[in-house]
Amino acid sequence: MDQSIAGWIKPLTDLLSGNPWVQGSLVILITFTISSILTWILFKTVQRITSRTTILIDDQIVKLLRPPVYYSLVVIGITAGLSLMPLSDTIQVIARRCFRSLNILIWVVFFIRFSTLVLTRLADLTDRFSFIQRRTLTLFDNLAKVVIFGGGIYGIFMIWKIDMTAWLASAGIAGIAIGFAAKDTLSNLFSGVFILADAPYKVGDYVVLDKAGRGKVTHIGLRSTRILTRDDIEVTVPNSIIGNSTIINQSGGPHEKMRIRLKIGVAYGSDIDKVTEILTNAATEESAVCKSPKPRVRFRVFGASSLDFELLFWVDSPEDRGRVVDIMNTKIYKQFGEEGIEIPYAKQDVYIKGLPESWSASTDQQS
CATH class of the missing domain: 3.30.70.100 (Alpha-Beta Plaits)
Incomplete structure (x- = not known):
């Protein structure tokens, strides 16, 4: 019985030990199973811990984290399986770099979703974090996406051994040229960012500006602020002017009164x-x-x-x-x-001391 089983297994073991293609393929196939089991065990344990807390954000983070962890384990198994296959060095390097780049993109997507989740949560806690509010959420969300995406691009460049010096130098020169060409636009843009972050006023407030007069704020943009005057005339004021002006917010303070x-x-x-x-x-x-x-x-x-x-x-x-x-x-x-209470007003009394002789003589003749 044992000899018959050994006889059946021996061709399979000989096949695996002597064929690197089969070995590599088998490692890749086994990777999916092992990755699924490890991910399930890991996150089942983590979910038991987070379920004991009263907050919801930790459960959401765990849910977002599960896919990138699984795919990272899969990428590790695939690269290990490829290393067993008799591929040329060039193909091996290109394949490994491709899968590592794909893994970075997966983590970039995770961090983008993670930043959006955290910023949204902070915007809801306006009593603790006044800097991040609902009206500034889009600004910080886009800024976080740019930073995360830039970090992902940098990581991919490092994987592919691309020198970043030339790219950074070109970006610096282009930035200087754009800065000089659009200094007024950039000034309005940065002033708009500071207005959204500092929040000296909000839409619906009545403000008094040095040059725009008094009116109701109808729109706050990155480039300009629109104010509707009492004559129903909409005035568009560049944010750079508002940033350097004294603003009287009549709707501000502890109440709107x-x-x-x-x-x-x-x-x-x-x-x-x-x-x-x-x-x-x-x-x-x-x-x-x-x-x-x-x-x-x-x-x-x-x-x-x-x-x-x-x-x-x-x-x-x-x-x-x-x-x-x-x-x-x-x-x-x-x-x-x-x-019978008198309200005084300006008035003049005229006293005539004397009349001209010619005017008096003509008056006597007429009488």
Whole structure:
């Protein structure tokens, strides 16, 4: 029985030991099986560990990591199998380099997906990482892809023994030429990157710029920012100008509310307590004025011809400023008229000391 089994196995062992093509092919075939088993055991163990955590990102990373690990093991087995085959040295080198390059591309895809996953997670944690937000996610995602892809290209060049010195020198010269030719565009581009990263304002905010005036931000791009003025005119401002200008974000701060300072002057001799009461009631009773913080009145200065007061109140949005100021001015003017409180204004009195003799004589003749 044993001799018969040995007789059946002996031709197979002779075939394997004497034929390198069969040996190499067998190693390659066995590689797929061994790679599958090792990958399954490894990630089954890792998944048991990650399943005990409360976060989801580790499970997603493990899921992304499984394919490149499997294919890396397969590439190792294929290169080992090829080394057993009686191929020429040139074919051996080319085959190994091709499979290693393919393996690098597989890992490049993994790292691109990994960076996107991590950046998306960081963008959701805006309370901890204010630098990476939803509006800057695309910028950092593209930047990470460029870096990872560049690293992959560099690795492939190293595998194929390609000297990078000439390529880097050419890229440096081309970069200098492009920089001089498109310095304004690059200035706007970098300013746009800093605006997206620093986030001094966002779409929907009311801002005041030195040259563009006051308006609502409708679009923030890498080259320019668009602002819609109160006259419904859209102004496009290059980001380089915004980067070097003072920006007043009226929608910024702890809330979007905006305080309005309404200056009112009354004539000397007016009852200042009555004036304070009228101004306070006018703001308190108006529905467009915020109840918190409460409106307040300040007696600021003794003016040249008036007692100058200032009514301070808040509105829900900077967009409401013009409308609410109109409402308050109308209400205060009417109530001052009803209470007999005079609002001083500039006026001139002309006193005639004497008339010319010719004009007086003609007047006497007519009379």
